[in-house]
Amino acid sequence: MTRTSFLAQTVVSVLSLNGVVHAMDSEADWAFAANHLAKRAIAIPSPIQKGQPANCILWKYVESTDNCNTIVKMHKENGLTGAKFLELNPALGNDCGNLKKNFYVCVQTGTAAGAAKTPAAKTTATTAKTTATTSAKETKTTATTSAKETKTTATTSAKETESTATTSAEETETTATTSAKETETTATTSAKETKTAAPAEPPAEEEETEDEDDRHADNPPAVKLTTKNPEAPTKLEENEDDQYVVLGAGDTNLSPRFCAPRRNIVNLQKELPDTFNLLVLALDKMMKTPDTDALSYFQMSGVHGAPFISWPKPGEKGNSGLGYCSHNSVIFATWHRPYIMAYEQALYRHARDIVRRLFTKPEVQKKYIAALQQLRWPYWDWADRINQSNMPKVTMDAKITVMGPDGQGGERKVTIANPFYSYVFKGPENTIFKKGFIGLNATSRRPEISSSSVSVNEAADNAMQSNYITRRKQTYNALTSTTTFNYFANSLEKLHNDVHMQVGGNGIMGVIPYAAFDPVFWLHHNNIDRMLAIWQAANPGKYLTPDTAVPSFMRAVSPDDKDDLNTPLYPWKHPNGKWWTSNDVKDVTTIWSYGYGYPEVPCYFQGDTNTLDDFATEAINNAYSDTNTPKIKGRAAVKQATTAGQNVTEWDINIIVDQAELYSTFSIYVFLGNPPADPKKWDMSSQKVSTMTLLGNPDVPKMSKLEGMTIPLGPLLSQKGVKGTEKEIQDYLAKYLVWTCLSVTEEGGTKPYDVKLMKSLKVAVTSRSVIMPTNMKAKPRVGKAKIQTAATKDKAKSGGASTLAELAHTKLKGGAEAHLRQDVLPDIQNTTVTGGKF
Numbered sequence: 115m116t117r118t119s120f121l122a123q124t125v126v127s128v129l130s131l132n133g134v135v136h137a138m139d140s141e142a143d144w145a146f147a148a149n150h151l152a153k154r155a156i157a158i159p160s161p162i163q164k165g166q167p168a169n170c171i172l173w174k175y176v177e178s179t180d181n182c183n184t185i186v187k188m189h190k191e192n193g194l195t196g197a198k199f200l201e202l203n204p205a206l207g208n209d210c211g212n213l214k215k216n217f218y219v220c221v222q223t224g225t226a227a228g229a230a231k232t233p234a235a236k237t238t239a240t241t242a243k244t245t246a247t248t249s250a251k252e253t254k255t256t257a258t259t260s261a262k263e264t265k266t267t268a269t270t271s272a273k274e275t276e277s278t279a280t281t282s283a284e285e286t287e288t289t290a291t292t293s294a295k296e297t298e299t300t301a302t303t304s305a306k307e308t309k310t311a312a313p314a315e316p317p318a319e320e321e322e323t324e325d326e327d328d329r330h331a332d333n334p335p336a337v338k339l340t341t342k343n344p345e346a347p348t349k350l351e352e353n354e355d356d357q358y359v360v361l362g363a364g365d366t367n368l369s370p371r372f373c374a375p376r377r378n379i380v381n382l383q384k385e386l387p388d389t390f391n392l393l394v395l396a397l398d399k400m401m402k403t404p405d406t407d408a409l410s411y412f413q414m415s416g417v418h419g420a421p422f423i424s425w426p427k428p429g430e431k432g433n434s435g436l437g438y439c440s441h442n443s444v445i446f447a448t449w450h451r452p453y454i455m456a457y458e459q460a461l462y463r464h465a466r467d468i469v470r471r472l473f474t475k476p477e478v479q480k481k482y483i484a485a486l487q488q489l490r491w492p493y494w495d496w497a498d499r500i501n502q503s504n505m506p507k508v509t510m511d512a513k514i515t516v517m518g519p520d521g522q523g524g525e526r527k528v529t530i531a532n533p534f535y536s537y538v539f540k541g542p543e544n545t546i547f548k549k550g551f552i553g554l555n556a557t558s559r560r561p562e563i564s565s566s567s568v569s570v571n572e573a574a575d576n577a578m579q580s581n582y583i584t585r586r587k588q589t590y591n592a593l594t595s596t597t598t599f600n601y602f603a604n605s606l607e608k609l610h611n612d613v614h615m616q617v618g619g620n621g622i623m624g625v626i627p628y629a630a631f632d633p634v635f636w637l638h639h640n641n642i643d644r645m646l647a648i649w650q651a652a653n654p655g656k657y658l659t660p661d662t663a664v665p666s667f668m669r670a671v672s673p674d675d676k677d678d679l680n681t682p683l684y685p686w687k688h689p690n691g692k693w694w695t696s697n698d699v700k701d702v703t704t705i706w707s708y709g710y711g712y713p714e715v716p717c718y719f720q721g722d723t724n725t726l727d728d729f730a731t732e733a734i735n736n737a738y739s740d741t742n743t744p745k746i747k748g749r750a751a752v753k754q755a756t757t758a759g760q761n762v763t764e765w766d767i768n769i770i771v772d773q774a775e776l777y778s779t780f781s782i783y784v785f786l787g788n789p790p791a792d793p794k795k796w797d798m799s800s801q802k803v804s805t806m807t808l809l810g811n812p813d814v815p816k817m818s819k820l821e822g823m824t825i826p827l828g829p830l831l832s833q834k835g836v837k838g839t840e841k842e843i844q845d846y847l848a849k850y851l852v853w854t855c856l857s858v859t860e861e862g863g864t865k866p867y868d869v870k871l872m873k874s875l876k877v878a879v880t881s882r883s884v885i886m887p888t889n890m891k892a893k894p895r896v897g898k899a900k901i902q903t904a905a906t907k908d909k910a911k912s913g914g915a916s917t918l919a920e921l922a923h924t925k926l927k928g929g930a931e932a933h934l935r936q937d938v939l940p941d942i943q944n945t946t947v948t949g950g951k952f
């Protein structure tokens with residue numbers, strides 16, 4: 115059967131603009147798309163095939179109905195001929211046989227001013243804009259080098275810099291943007307998300323001659339022009355007509371959009387009290403919105419899993435027991451991006467509603483309109499140097515005191531149930547829970563028993579903090595991994611799974627289809643989105659490649675299917691009238707046009723992304739490397755050896771297991787030393803390295819599939835003072851490395867499971883040489899991993915590897931031979947040292 119969208123069927127009008135057809139189903143869609151079109155008049159879209167001239171000023175997105183003739187015909191008035199078209203797009207070949215749909219082709223070249231040929235007003239607009247940009251405030255437009263210093267400061271004091279960026283917009287710029295908008299619209303073909311860079315001067319012809327451009331694989335050299343973040347609106351906008359198109363937070367009518375950073379929740383609370391206050395009110399309101407409303411907390415959370423109904427309109431059939439979310443799939447991180455955006459957008463509208471209807475006194479409203487503009491969903495950085503892995507305090511307080519509406523348009527102090535603490539089900543809808551969770555009436559973390567609504571937050575906090583040093587290193591390794599997107603995405607997902615388990619235990623955070631009801635889920639997942647954004651910024655041009663498809667509510671798959679860049683990310687509807695895909699989020703620069711940035715991927719790079727990768731890499735080194743960083747007395751548990759530039763050996767443990775080995779959620783725990791006798795104490799143990807967690811679903815069995823994860827041993831080894839020769843480390847690990855398994859029971863508790871019974875489990879220790887960067891803008895140089903069988907060969911019955919070959923002959927739970935998919939573990943070579951036998 116066709117799983118075409120119920121939404122797609124509601125498309126009512128098709129608008130044609132300069133030969134480009136956009137399916138739009140509301141005026142809001144249209145207004146939004148039109149604004150975007152305007153902004154990207156001379157943008158370099160993506161994907162494109164290689165070889166187009168850098169001075170291309172007009173791009174055409176190739177739809178399935180296009181062919182070379184229709185495209186040429188469509189752009190005849192701009193002087194396009196068949197021969198010219200092939201010349202502009204050499205990748206198409208001599209006969210245009212290589213025209214690819216869903217790619218952009220170039221249909222017109224010229225300089226920025228030349229683009230004005232068609233519409234007369236354009237020259238003025240473009241010139242005005244360029245002038246405005248050049249004379250725009252220094253912090254953003256000065257030469258790369260000095261701009262960098264300013265930007266670097268922004269990591270720590272993002273607030274100041276951001277606000278400077280937003281308040282110093284000049285009159286001229288605003289005017290230019292507005293007029294450019296009207297005129298440029300006609301010249302654009304791009305409805306897709308693209309970079310906002312546009313040429314300010316005749317661009318260089320030589321493409322990809324510098325190594326720098328190699329990183330941009332299929333993009334021509336980026337051309338510099340700063341698109342300024344406009345001033346924050348000072349008025350409340352009207353409600354969008356279509357509430358279910360995912361546009362992100364903020365005023366969607368501005369072009370370009372006003373972009374505000376998503377902030378660390380701890381900093382948000384401290385630095386922007388009014389915004390934080392409004393956020394609490396909005397979250398509270400959203401949670402209290404009737405479950406029948408698609409923008410209620412219940413429904414937004416429900417998209418992830420239970421109650422397994424279609425969104426935004428119920429009634430569409432789907433795969434039972436599965437939510438829309440993608441896990442154990444290469445589209446894990448990309449699916450969650452529009453998800454967080456949709457959630458943020460809903461929250462923003464609730465906040466706007468509060469400001470509009472409840473804070474009506476002029477001075478109060480004015481204050482909250484300003485606060486609203488900065489309202490973005492915050493994140494919880496669980497590997498932060500200062501807060502470490504501790505739970506944010508605001509998630510652990512049952513009550514919170516805020517300034518609420520006083521009923522007369524003003525505000526007054528009130529103490530309310532803290533919406534960051536838990537979500538309380540309104541009534542019968544908590545019948546959505548199965549098995550050990552039956553009867554749960556509020557979300558809880560690490561409860562006594564799964565169905566208990568009482569959180570034991572201290573346990574969650576301690577469990578998180580106990581493997582902080584390992585998590586921090588894992589985070590650094592994931593963010594600096596440069597091999598492939600898929601490798602990064604898998605590292606990120608496994609790192610994320612451990613957080614789910616440490617926070618949730620046997621509670622809902624530990625199971626996929628229920629997790630999203632816990633408010634901490636959203637803070638956690640926003641950090642996942644941030645990690646994705648940082649990695650993308652540091653690795654431009656690296657995109658996900660197809661991998662095994664995983665079913666979800668709207669997606670039925672057969673064994674040979676793949677999840678790839680074009681897989682629809684149901685149920686998220688894109689402003690272009692189609693479903694969001696990973697293609698729409700593959701380039702990090704698109705986030706700014708949806709109204710948000712991060713301290714490490716700041717809004718002020720909009721339009722000038724040349725140094726973004728350096729900036730992001732530096733931010734990673736600043737935030738998560740323990741090399742060359744100031745020591746924090748009494749806090750950081752790791753002895754911070756200054757290893758910059760030195761060749762050090764890092765030790766890792768690699769685990770392979772069938773995610774379906776056990777029905778429910780289970781974790782493989784890794785310890786250096788014997789674990790406590792009481793499994794309940796495993797999580798707080800100082801011997802714990804970390805876990806590989808496979809999240810379960812009480813409603814349906816997991817699909818049998820091998821999963822892999824690499825966990826660094828170095829931080830705990832060094833905390834324990836273990837050092838020495840390779841042989842000495844091998845001996846230490848042979849003696850002290852232990853792994854066990856804990857599973858969540860169907861009754862709602864946890865119990866250990868004997869790893870010797872796990873047919874698919876394979877554990878291998880590896881070492882690799884790493885040279886930590888001396889330059890903060892560089893990534894560590896990592897050597898190939900060597901297998902160190904001496905550490906595991908005596909534990910063969912528990913899955914310990916005795917040969918490298920065993921890693922290539924892994925089995926599924928049922929005993930069938932299966933290979934671990936590519937890009938899950940690092941390339942592992944034979945050891946050249948003692949201990950191996952091959």
Ligand SMILES: [Cu+2]
Nearest residue numbers: 610614629639
């Ligand atoms: Cu998650």
